[in-house]
Amino acid sequence: MRRGGELGISIHPELAVELDSNDPSPGMGCRFTKVLLSRRRFTALFAYNDISAIGAMRAIREAGLRVPGDISWWVLMTSGTLPIRCRV
Numbered sequence: 001m002r003r004g005g006e007l008g009i010s011i012h013p014e015l016a017v018e019l020d021s022n023d024p025s026p027g028m029g030c031r032f033t034k035v036l037l038s039r040r041r042f043t044a045l046f047a048y049n050d051i052s053a054i055g056a057m058r059a060i061r062e063a064g065l066r067v068p069g070d071i072s073w074w075v076l077m078t079s080g081t082l083p084i085r086c087r088v
Contacts (some may be wrong), residue, residue, distance in 0.1 A: 029055025
């Protein structure tokens with residue numbers, strides 16, 4: 001979140017989660033997305049990489065929401081299987 005301020009981007013703390021793990025599995029994206037979903041409704045998600053995005057999609061679908069449809073997402077970095085900045 002600090003980096004957003006350095007770039008002049010306003011980031012609402014209730015809509016952001018800073019990673020506290022380097023877990024390479026989709027579980028990290030699922031866990032943090034559930035945290036975000038419990039805080040406030042949102043319509044877009046920026047994922048750290050494609051693996052975390054897969055976990056995020058799982059959490060979104062478990063909440064009864066659709067990707068895309070209810071929530072769109074951007075993958076900011078990848079593990080080599082999706083192009084950078086892939087919008088789904």
